[in-house]
Amino acid sequence: MSRAEKGRKHWCINFYWIRLKRRLQKGKCCIFTGAGVSAAILNLDPILTKDNAKTCVKTVGSWSGLLEAVAKEFFKTYGSSYISLEDIKDLLEFRNKIGEKISRHKILTKEEKDELNKALERAFETDYESLKTNLVKKFANDQEKHDLVSEIDVDIKLMSFVIKRICKELPSSDVGEDGIGFKLLGRVALNPWGQYDVVEQSTQIINELITRVNKFTTITKSGSAWERGSKACQQRLVELKNEIESCNPKEVEKLKFLQARYKELHTLFDQFSTATKDSPYAKDFATDFKSTLIGIVSTNENNLNGTFRRLTELALSQLKSNPHAPLSKTLNQLCEKNVLLTANYDTFLASALFRNVLDYTEDLSDIKQLDLIIPDDDKPDLGLHSRFVIHVHGLYYDKGHFVISEEEYKDTATIFLNFLKILIVQKKRSLVFVGVGEGGLTDWHMAYLFKDLAERKDADEHPIHYWIVLKGTPLPGPSEFSELETTEEEMRPTLDYFVRKVKIVEYGTSHDELSPYLDYVFELAKN
Structure with missing residues (x-):
């Protein structure tokens, strides 16, 4: 029995599902993938810890997740090897954990x-104590609330010690509580990393961190790469040895992988230990270390973007796409006739599907080029689209076309709207959202796309779009379209259009069912 057949009984076949099958069959769809798809096609390094793997998966396709990973790489790269990964983790997760409490x-x-959040925002400022005292007095007669304030106060004091430890290891950081370095790291600790609504705030903090390091130090002294590289190798060897010792003998493949990696790095460390720093080999190796293993780059105040991009590459370097993942094969089949779009910044999809990337703002801005890749509804299809993945929000390594902040969303809105309107209105393509969450379906660009489409006179003639989701997922409501910044009454035409034109197609109760479900759809669409 095939994977497609195994889950067939669970899948709901309805009118919209049948229409989707027909659209796919005729090649009249644009498969629009989100972070869920990239996460499903990753091949994680087996020596990654669970925490690192979780961060990596969150990084994919999510600018907020990517910022969290970049911040982590900043401390690992520009701090000494004495900054523990546990301290970095505590620093970046502090605000979220307190928020949960x-x-x-x-x-x-x-x-x-x-009131509690206001006091927390001033946690590493001089007026924090007075705010805390007021809360203690206010909650004096309520033991549970009083205990919560005391518990959070202990967490803040512990984080203060962590910040001081990290300050000592970062170049030219002021350790004292009145020092700039301490206050900046305090802002890092109080930033809810990985959350979409603090993207600009997170970006600003990372820029300040990089600028501060660039201002006070040059990370290219002759001994720096050598010494830190040696420590990095040694630490990696210890981690690998622990992994090998704890590995179940039955996990033969994993054990082989770990042992091979251990041997490789042990050789590397021996070369570090035996070569003199003045030898030609040592000089070449130190240069290589600067650009690869630990990502040290020549930095100055004018090279902020270059440094940021390098940190991004380091954050994503832990990940590789898997062309043998079930979803890779399925998407290749579905997109043989249908166009493949993604809002993700990474290139894992293109790697897994052996395709090239296209940035729509740059590569498809010429209408003739666009018509070749995606012909009009009444024109013959040359199948050129099957060679590409089209990135609608840019690529992480291309700062010129990388849609990050609200300002950049607005700057690219006209181009984005025109591109998707051409696909929907002129080329009559249905958007099929796969691995896209509610936020991706209603973000700034998509909200204004639906608003713009709703105002057109030919709105009723537009094709139906499909959102493939888990069972029980409702369509987003008015509160999810807050990006439109209008009253609910003014929003009504957009919401009505959205409800009429976006249909839910449920595939199961687990994300694991997505690939076999799409296999099943593909098999039906062939007939």
């Missing part, structure tokens, strides 16, 4: 939560 306490009123 506050939100879990249902006994707190909204006003009390706001």
Whole structure:
């Protein structure tokens, strides 16, 4: 029995599902993939810890997740090897963990939560103590609330020690609580990393960190790469040895991989130890280390973007796409006739599917080029689209066309709207959202696309679009379209259009069912 047949009984066949099958069969769809697809085609290094793997998966396709990973790489790259990964993790997760503690306490009123969060925002400032004292007095007669304030206060003091430790290891950081370095790291700790609504705030903090390092140090002294590279190798060897010792003998393939990696790095470390720093080999090797293993780059105040891009590459370097993943094969089949779009910044999809990447703002801005790749509804299809993955928000290594902040969303809105309107109105393509969450379906660009389409006179003639999701997922409501910045009454035509033109297709109760479900759809679409 094929994978497609195994789950067939669970899948709901309805009118919209049948229409989707027909659209796919005729090659009239644009498969629009999100972070869920990239996460499904990753081949994670087996020596990654669970925490690292979780961060890596969150990085894919998500600018907020990518910023969190870049921040982590900053501390690993520009701090000494004495900064523990545990300290970095605590620093970047501090605000989210405290936030969870506050939100879990249902006994707190909204006003009390706001007061607690206000005190937390000043955690590493001089006026924090007075704010905390006021809260202690206010909650004196409520033991549970009083205990919560005390517990958070202990967490803040512990984080203060962590910040001081990290300060000592970063170049030219002021350790004192009045020092710039301490305050900057305090902002790092109080930033809810990985959350979409703090993208600009996170970007600003990373830029400040990089600028500060660039201002006070040159990370290219002759001994720097050598010494830190040697420590990095040694630390990696210890980690590998522990992994090998804890490995189950039955996990033969994993054990072989770990042993091969251990041997490779042991040789590397021996070369570090035996070569003199003045030898030709040592000089070549130190240069190579700067550009590869630990990512040290020549930095100055004018090279902020270059440094940021390098950190991004380091964050993503832990990940490789898997061309043998079930979803890789399925997408190749589905997109043989249909166009493949993605809002992701990574290139894992193109690697897994052996395709080239296209940036729509650059490569498809010429209408003749666009018509070759995606012909009009009444024109013959040459099948050229099957060679490409089209990135609608740019690529992580291309700062010129990388849609990051709200400002860049607005700057590229006209081009984005025109591109997708051509696909929908002129080329009559249905958008099929796969691995796209609610946020991706209603972000700034998509919200204004639906608004713009709703206002057209030919709105009723537009094709139906499909959102492939888990069972029980509802369509987004008015609150999810807050990016439109209009009243609910003004939003009504957009919401009506969205409900009429976007149909849910449910595939199962687990993400694991997505690939066999799409296999099943493909088999039906062939007939």
